[in-house]
Amino acid sequence: MNDGGLDRVKIPDARPDARPDATPDAAPVALRRSQDAPRDTVPDAGRRRFLTAGALVVSFTLLPRPRDAFAQNTTTTEAGTFTATAPQLPGSLKTTPELDAWIRIDPAGKVTVCTGKAELGTGIRTAFLQLAAEQLDIEPHAVTLITADTGETPNEGYTAGSHSVADSGTAIFNAAAQVRALLLQSAAAQLHVDAATLTTQGGEIVAADGRRLSYGDAVRGTNLHRAAQPGVPLKPPAQFRVVGRTLQRVDIPGKVTGGESYIQDMRLPGMVHARVVRPPAYGATLASVDGARIERLPGVLKVVRDGSYLAVVADDEWRAIVAMRELMAAAQWHAGPPLPDPATIHETLMKLPAQEIKVADQTGDAAPAARTLEVRYSKPYMTHGSIGPSCALARFDHGSLTVWSHTQGVFPLRAGIAEMLSLRKDQVRCIHVEGSGCYGHNGADDVAGDAALIARALPGRTIRVQLMREQEHTWEPFGPAMTTHATVSLDANGTIVDWRYELWSNTHNNRIENAGRLLSAQLLAQPFTPAPPKPIPMPEGGGDRNSIPLYRVPNMHVQHHFIPDMPIRVSAMRSLGAHMNIFAIESLMDELALAAQADPVEFRLKHLDDPRARDVIQLAAQRFGWQKRVPRAAAARAGVGGQSRGVGFAFAKYKNLMAYCAIAIEITVDHDTGRVDIERAVAAVDCGQIVNPDGVRNQVEGGILQTSSWTLYEATTFDTRRITSFDWSAYPIMRFSSVPKRVDVHLIDRPGLPFLGVGEAAQGPAAAVLANAIADATGARIRDMPLAGERLKAALA
The missing domain is CATH 3.30.365.10 (Aldehyde oxidase/xanthine dehydrogenase, molybdopterin binding domain)
Structure with a gap:
């Protein structure tokens, strides 16, 4: 990224002796x-x-x-x-x-x-x-x-x-x-x-x-x-020497020089290699397999089978892969139940039994409604798409098990593995090692369960299990598909007077609550049943995270239709429901601004009382050079052909509890191909007391890039038999040629105030700002993700 955003805005309560960012010499960190x-x-x-x-x-x-x-x-x-x-x-x-x-x-x-x-x-x-x-x-x-x-x-x-x-x-x-x-x-x-x-x-x-x-x-x-x-006093911010200054990240040197940085890089003495064989589809069960023939292959140490669970261990990684392929060919499976029709998946989800959760229900005095908008937004299932397929190591020795994993929860994983293997928790030690790519519940816990099962079958050996790409993409818990429906009214002065919002979603949390949440435990001859899905209570929220707008609305009703049945395996993906809800809310704010014939930035400020929210919006607009404008009417630019430029704006406070983030963006749309090029993005962030300014920028820049990929390109695909987006050719992600040409992140530092989490602050605004910019560039309002490519071409046709 360029250096254009390397400033920090000083606000009135900033520490009096604030100094410019300094990057100390890269001393070796113990x-x-x-x-x-x-x-x-x-x-x-x-x-x-x-x-x-x-x-x-x-x-x-x-x-x-x-x-x-x-x-x-x-x-x-x-x-x-x-x-x-x-x-x-x-x-x-x-x-x-x-x-x-x-x-x-x-x-x-x-x-x-x-x-x-x-x-x-x-x-x-x-x-x-x-x-x-x-x-x-x-x-x-x-x-x-x-x-x-x-x-x-x-x-x-x-x-x-x-x-x-x-x-x-x-x-x-x-x-x-x-x-x-x-x-x-x-x-x-x-x-x-x-x-x-x-x-x-x-x-x-x-x-x-x-x-x-x-x-x-x-x-x-x-x-x-x-x-x-x-109540023990802290050092006053005016005396800070380290906090608030950029320190070179200690994890970066190894990553850019090829050093041992990830669990995928770990190589321990005497380590052997395992590969698993997953069923071909959800619900499939193993009918038969000739494991003895596979065990006679060169270097193969053992075939592990328990019910429908199948794996092979070899003294060499390539030999393990060869044996895995032979084992796949030898295995015969009974088919599982069919999947729903992907063409009508949102309608299918909305018809499933739901637990009704009233998220917000407030009634106040307001002027009569003069105009009402009724709109629906949706997002598909999404794949985490970790660059490195999940990996784990395990060793079972003298009744104790050690597992090295890139899980996001070592203690819950330990409890799940202990239950699966009928061990006491004090017999299991789980050690986190960073993995190559994931925010959310990907295959890390599952492969840790694989390593634990296989290690028990070969005590005294260190087992390394590496998933293959198609296993990661097929069997990971995906980000849930979601549908939202909003009915919002304005009065004669263009002020929001009524807000009614509904959302339909499966759980966003299938993390390891019991052994049954581990895929390996579900495949055993005596299988474990997954703990039933439960909604995450607000204000953190799951599917309903950020479903309550921060804006001033006198009458507000938000309803969460929580769907326990999961036709596709799902769990946590970065920002949970905030990605979808902020996409919908901030897209809707632009649609309302059009109805009110108001500038989108002014329309937001008109409905905001929170001074910190106003600060980030005004800072992002100022640094972007936002020019007052009224959003274009639908189809105003459709069918023009060639290329057109547009700008967009979006804002949110993550979970209404954590960091504030506003983003302005400029894009170019190619009408013939549906390609969207991000010319520049400007973000403003308030995360309270800043610990490491460059670290904050890293997260916001990364969030903008990742969410642009999600929002423009990504969708997990399936047919009525299986997941079909099992490799990179079937699951497109943003390429280097499509990354934003410029990203500037401007920080508001508030020394002495609480730290506000910033890791997922950009996910929602970065999604909505693209929809708003596309509408500005083309006049086409697209409410269903992904936005670019064939969907955009169809909207412009």
Whole structure:
């Protein structure tokens, strides 16, 4: 991306000494990723308790602790939040209040920070290093970070819903501040001075007379195994040295130089390779297979069969692939039930039994309606399309199982695997290793279940399971298809007076609530039944996420038709229902602006009271150079031929709880081919206190690109027998030739205010802004995704 957006807007409550972004020299970061833990087996429980206690309660006691000392809360939602044990504390300290669950300092002064969140490519590892370093007055490269490991870290449920910095980052920030205060108190006692006269610098405590005490020396006189306290003051933003500045992301060098960065890259000593054979379609069952013949192939170690579950293990990856293909050819299957007609899938979904959820129901005083719009929008099933097919490693040894996985929830995965294998949870350790591409529930959990099953069948060996492309694309849980219907009225002055909105959707959360949610467990001779789907309560929401507009509307009725029956396997995809709901709401705002003969930006501002929402809209419009305009009437430019240009605008506050994001865009439409070229996109974002400005821009830029691909091109296809978009030729994604020519992201920094999750803030606005720009360029309002190609050509015909 270009450097045109590398500014930050200072708002009135910004810190007084705010400085320009600075990128420090790329010092080597002492980052201990969770996959760097011992990989061959789960440590002896007694020895591990001793080591854990010795590292955390330095010099005072070696009290034994249970393995799950930091994992006591297991009631989770898709968003990653769960029942609080200390509700008065900030962030994830609510659920895990012990300071040494987050911050550990050994007698040598080594600082280790733990998080239950997983790095998914959002840059949270870098942000957490900055947060801990800021409050502890040390350099980020002096911090060792452990992420998402059931043997080491707090249980923070799933890494989802843009909660990582807001929940885990807040916990680390506050825990670090309290640990620093305890170190100062200990040092004061050892130096016989007032703690208020001491300062901290570079991992040392400095007295007024020049005497120094290392953090390692100071920790000997205190006990970090204690509950955090509410109300402990943080360092004031005016004194920040690390937070608010760009720090080079610690995960990027390996990714751009070909270093070991992903689980797909992991190679452990003595590792063997496995491949699975999936059924040809939903509901198909294995009738017969000659496994003995396959086991006689060169290098094959074992064919694993249990019911309709089928896999092969070999001493070499290519031999495993050859054996898998032979096993596929040898397997005979009974067909499963047919799939619905894809041509009428939305009508089919709307006719299925639904659980009725009243999301919003408010009635107020308003002028009479003068004009009413009634519209329907839809999105297809969508594939995560991870660039690297899902992969996992596992080893079963002496009754204990270790699984390395790019799951977004190591603790729920551990529980599901333990149930599937009839093991205790303390016999299973799940360690997160970053995967090559995914925001949402792709095949990561399923392949981890595969690795666990196969490892049990070959104890003492480390098993690597890599899905093939067609397996990933065919069997992953897709993003649900959705339909929305809106009836909205304006008064004579062009003000919204009534808003009625309905949405139909399957669940957006089939994550691992029990063993039955694992595909492998469903195929066993004694299969596990998936836990029934449940809606995610608002305000987080699932299919109804962001279904309530932030705009001022006196009469509002929002109804969620939650459909439990799933003709296609579905689960979480980045932003859940927000992608569709904001697409519909912000498309509708442009349609209403046309009906009111109003400029789309002015029309939004007219209906907004939230000053922060107004700030991002005005900033995006200003930096884009938005010119006041009235949207073109339908079909005003249709049939012109050649090319036309248009601009669009869209806004949302993610979940109405997190980051604000406004996007303006300029596009060119080729009327002959239906191609849409994005000339430039300008975004403005308010995510509260900014930890790493470049990290925020990364997420918004990436969100715009990913959502442009979703919205313009992507749709999972199927016929009445099977999924047909099983490779890249059948599932098109944005190519390099189609990425936006320019993306500028402008940030509003609000030091001292809470962190607002930004990872999914762009998904909804980036979808709607394309629909609005296409309508501006062509006069054709397209309400069904994907927007480009044949659908756009048909609209212009």
